[in-house]
Amino acid sequence: MPVVWTESGRLELGGVDLERLARDPEVGTPTYVYDLSAMVQEVGRLRAAFESAPHLVAYAVKANSAGPVVRALAGAGCGADVVSGAELDLALQCGVPPERILFSGVAKRDDEIDQALHVGVDGIGAIQVESIEELARVSARAKGGGRRARISLRVNPEASVEALGTHSHIATGHDEAKFGIPRDDVAAALELALADRHICLAGLSAHIGSQLTRTSAYLEAAQMLFELAEGLQGRPGSELKFVDTGGGFGIDYGDGCDASPARFVRETRLLMRQAGALGLAHYVEPGRSLVAAHAVLLATTIQHKATPYRPDAPLSLARRRWLMIDAGMNDLLRPALYQARHRVTELTRQPGERIPYRVVGPVCESSDDFGVHELPVAPPAHVAILDAGAYGYTMSSRYNGRALPAELFIDGGDVVMVRKRSEPREWVDDRLAAERR
Numbered sequence: 001m002p003v004v005w006t007e008s009g010r011l012e013l014g015g016v017d018l019e020r021l022a023r024d025p026e027v028g029t030p031t032y033v034y035d036l037s038a039m040v041q042e043v044g045r046l047r048a049a050f051e052s053a054p055h056l057v058a059y060a061v062k063a064n065s066a067g068p069v070v071r072a073l074a075g076a077g078c079g080a081d082v083v084s085g086a087e088l089d090l091a092l093q094c095g096v097p098p099e100r101i102l103f104s105g106v107a108k109r110d111d112e113i114d115q116a117l118h119v120g121v122d123g124i125g126a127i128q129v130e131s132i133e134e135l136a137r138v139s140a141r142a143k144g145g146g147r148r149a150r151i152s153l154r155v156n157p158e159a160s161v162e163a164l165g166t167h168s169h170i171a172t173g174h175d176e177a178k179f180g181i182p183r184d185d186v187a188a189a190l191e192l193a194l195a196d197r198h199i200c201l202a203g204l205s206a207h208i209g210s211q212l213t214r215t216s217a218y219l220e221a222a223q224m225l226f227e228l229a230e231g232l233q234g235r236p237g238s239e240l241k242f243v244d245t246g247g248g249f250g251i252d253y254g255d256g257c258d259a260s261p262a263r264f265v266r267e268t269r270l271l272m273r274q275a276g277a278l279g280l281a282h283y284v285e286p287g288r289s290l291v292a293a294h295a296v297l298l299a300t301t302i303q304h305k306a307t308p309y310r311p312d313a314p315l316s317l318a319r320r321r322w323l324m325i326d327a328g329m330n331d332l333l334r335p336a337l338y339q340a341r342h343r344v345t346e347l348t349r350q351p352g353e354r355i356p357y358r359v360v361g362p363v364c365e366s367s368d369d370f371g372v373h374e375l376p377v378a379p380p381a382h383v384a385i386l387d388a389g390a391y392g393y394t395m396s397s398r399y400n401g402r403a404l405p406a407e408l409f410i411d412g413g414d415v416v417m418v419r420k421r422s423e424p425r426e427w428v429d430d431r432l433a434a435e436r437r
């Protein structure tokens with residue numbers, strides 16, 4: 001939560017006073033505020049863990065696709081991991097060189113495969129092929145377009161969901177997941193790729209899930225890739241250049257996180273050395289860990305109410321206190337989607353007693369609920385939802401006819417860019433846009 005409290009009890013992000021922003025009529029709420037310099041520093045810390053080894057930090061654009069964020073990370077040397085033709089286009093427009101782009105996803109359309117094949121001189125860094133069936137389709141598109149497709153085979157290590165230690169909705173490397181090539185099919189996929197003259201097998205990859213707070217399952221998946229890489233050594237047709245051990249490095253949302261992103265990398269590199277795979281470049285695909293902690297979602301209290309709760313409890317707890325804010329699940333879906341918890345805090349410290357408030361949004365769904373947070377008895381006019389930089393705006397929607405939140409970008413202690421909130425009117429126009437045919 002790299003927000004800091006000043007000595008006078010004001011909450012700051014990137015040196016900017018958040019209460020002042022929330023009260024500024026030109027900013028208003030709900031607004032995401034991002035600290036670009038801190039995100040760039042995060043990249044620096046991760047890249048330092050590779051020391052002088054050839055590597056690529058392919059930023060997972062889905063975590064936060066705001067132009068200023070992607071541009072800043074590209075400027076810090078990141079590539080991009082994209083999951084759609086539109087994300088590919090965005091990454092290119094933000095200055096990511098084609099050869100540093102990886103294209104993941106289980107259901108890439110033909111036109112998206114063509115886009116990846118025909119960008120730049122000879123296509124993107126690699127199309128991450130997720131099934132034998134997709135391999136055949138990528139090969140056919142390459143043949144038809146007079147290209148050779150550079151690919152990486154994405155392997156599903158089939159770990160148990162428990163071993164991954166993350167919420168089942170964000171675990172991807174297990175046998176019930178739709179992602180990747182199952183272990184039993186990997187040998188066949190490798191043979192097909194090696195024998196296909198329209199395919200250049202450049203990499204092996206795995207991504208086992210998101211918000212991993214310990215390294216064990218990540219290292220097991222990496223070990224599997226290193227063994228596969230070893231088996232390919234000297235094989236005719238093998239042009240292996242990299243092993244991509246995936247993203248998923250967790251952050252501390254308040255319950256702790258044992259392993260830093262740099263530790264994931266250092267421990268993986270140790271394995272890589274033991275496996276004799278150091279001749280290959282090491283790719284990773286982090287999203288969350290680069291951006292999540294360096295952002296907040298600012299919201300305004302619309303009203304509060306108290307309802308009967310525990311008549312036997314001390315007076316301050318006898319009624320449930322609700323704090324209704326103007327940010328909802330349409331702005332930040334994570335709590336509703338997979339019971340994620342974000343800390344919620346006031347923007348100016350108030351002395352005196354604090355009591356538990358159940359902080360909820362305005363959307364007509366019971367899951368529009370940010371959980372219970374200790375806040376001053378007199379409810380604050382504005383609050384910040386912390387660690388909101390990843391899977392926040394990118395998952396937002398206009399559900400209930402609500403506007404999309406504004407976004408504000410801080411760099412070097414100043415607000416440098418703003419993307420305005422959408423107008424409710426735009427939603428009305430959209431809903432009325434159907435034309436008779």
Ligand SMILES: Cc1ncc(COP(=O)(O)O)c(C=O)c1O
Nearest residue numbers: 060104210247248285286287288
């Ligand atoms: C293929 C792939 N790579 C990378 C990521 C980034 O994960 P994270 O944001 O947890 O680092 C994801 C996210 O789900 C993903 O699906």
